Amino acid sequence: MSRYEYECNECKEIFEVFLPFGDNEKAKIVCPKCKSERTNRLFSGINVNTKYSSKASPNSCCGDCGHCG
Numbered sequence: 001m002s003r004y005e006y007e008c009n010e011c012k013e014i015f016e017v018f019l020p021f022g023d024n025e026k027a028k029i030v031c032p033k034c035k036s037e038r039t040n041r042l043f044s045g046i047n048v049n050t051k052y053s054s055k056a057s058p059n060s061c062c063g064d065c066g067h068c069g
């Protein structure tokens with residue numbers, strides 16, 4: 001499973017969605033608040049906000065980005 005963060009275009013609600021790998025492109029994400037399908041993915045990744053404080057320097061591999069692990 002992978003975590004994605006979405007923002008609703010209608011009510012600006014920001015919410016998290018968990019999706020299986022490889023299935024996220026075709027998934028229809030519906031706002032949990034207003035049920036709108038007009039949602040934007042803000043970014044993909046796992047625990048994006050929490051990694052920087054504890055691991056590595058900004059100039060080196062983070063080990064968790066999925067590209068340089």
Ligand SMILES: [Zn+2]
Pocket residue numbers: 008009010011012013031032033034035036
């Ligand atoms: Zn909404």
